[in-house]
Amino acid sequence: MTSAPRPMALEEAARHGTRVTLLGTAGGPPWWENSERSGISTLITVNGAQYLIDCGEGWGPMFRRSGTSTPGFEHGIDHLRAVFLTHHHSDHTVDYPNLLLLAWHNGSKGLKRPVQIVGPGDRTVLPPIFGERQHEPEVFHPDSPTPGIEESTHRLLQAYATDINDRMRDNAKQDLREIFEVHDIELPGTTGGDPNGDPSPAMEPFEVYADENVRVTAILVDHRPVFPAFAFRFDTADGSVVISGDTGVCENLVTLARGADLLLHECIDLDWVSSLMGPGSPRPDPYLMQHMLAAHTSIDQVGPQAQRAGVRTLVLTHLVPGNTPRQKWAQGRAGFSGDFYVGEDLMHFGIGVPAPDPLHDDDDPVRTPAGMGRELVGDGRR
Numbered sequence: 001m002t003s004a005p006r007p008m009a010l011e012e013a014a015r016h017g018t019r020v021t022l023l024g025t026a027g028g029p030p031w032w033e034n035s036e037r038s039g040i041s042t043l044i045t046v047n048g049a050q051y052l053i054d055c056g057e058g059w060g061p062m063f064r065r066s067g068t069s070t071p072g073f074e075h076g077i078d079h080l081r082a083v084f085l086t087h088h089h090s091d092h093t094v095d096y097p098n099l100l101l102l103a104w105h106n107g108s109k110g111l112k113r114p115v116q117i118v119g120p121g122d123r124t125v126l127p128p129i130f131g132e133r134q135h136e137p138e139v140f141h142p143d144s145p146t147p148g149i150e151e152s153t154h155r156l157l158q159a160y161a162t163d164i165n166d167r168m169r170d171n172a173k174q175d176l177r178e179i180f181e182v183h184d185i186e187l188p189g190t191t192g193g194d195p196n197g198d199p200s201p202a203m204e205p206f207e208v209y210a211d212e213n214v215r216v217t218a219i220l221v222d223h224r225p226v227f228p229a230f231a232f233r234f235d236t237a238d239g240s241v242v243i244s245g246d247t248g249v250c251e252n253l254v255t256l257a258r259g260a261d262l263l264l265h266e267c268i269d270l271d272w273v274s275s276l277m278g279p280g281s282p283r284p285d286p287y288l289m290q291h292m293l294a295a296h297t298s299i300d301q302v303g304p305q306a307q308r309a310g311v312r313t314l315v316l317t318h319l320v321p322g323n324t325p326r327q328k329w330a331q332g333r334a335g336f337s338g339d340f341y342v343g344e345d346l347m348h349f350g351i352g353v354p355a356p357d358p359l360h361d362d363d364d365p366v367r368t369p370a371g372m373g374r375e376l377v378g379d380g381r382r
Ligand SMILES: [Zn+2]
Pocket: 027, 028, 089, 091, 092, 246, 318
């Protein structure tokens, strides 16, 4: 039996065929005061190939700082294989344009194949209007008010046409459309998710990506009124990692995470919500409060949810607000009997059995999947 995943230095994590790096652990669009956390983003490295989940604010510089990017000028994303976006909230996608536009200058030349982008498709209907309003807001961009990732990407690139044409003509840059392949996640026909009804009906996880390193499955989670909102599971030869995305307490998340080695789960500080809109706050609004809490998982809910899934290690990430003290998040371990950690930016976790330490076990044959584990040990020490 392998040991449960725990935080470790990059050098140690790099001896694992599969490792997880928290690039950013803050949730929500605000620039949190006195917070050391970057926007939500997670990197999974499998046999040297890299998989990015969500592109919160600052993921690129954090990727650089993490020691997991390919070092050197005009390098960086050389080993990036695929990107997964959980849902279309801006705190998860705001630095997605950075990936597209800055790829030329950060390693796209080193890519051996196009980067696969996998994200939610079109919501198809507008969300209902919440609360009592005198006037309906005017629909923004009524021709296509709820685009999926394929169309969003197309429109983003259009918006940057001046830069793209400049660099393709003046600097002979490769056509960006050859560097990225974008895919809307198609829901299985029998799912029955209803954007304005039950957004996460009971279902089985379904595959959204697979290669020689990893199989990625998804499930709908409850982040209403956002639809579709996904959690993802990464299964590799070393073990399994689940990323909750944004969700309230949700049976589908339990289904997806069942028996996983590592669950990265979002969390919200109920006292902070209450200070804004709870009883005794300047603007009490019980409906809005209930609305917000239904879409997220509170500190006292997250442990029992992980317990029901039977995961080995629970790590809190996507922390809202980003400036709640660590000691308070640590209360999230209540109701969970496995290993528990409060996520911090640039934490690394190794999954499965590590290769022997090359500094101490020179006589042992080193398990180096595709040779990349050793190469990245070197990178981390520079
Ligand atoms: Zn979020």
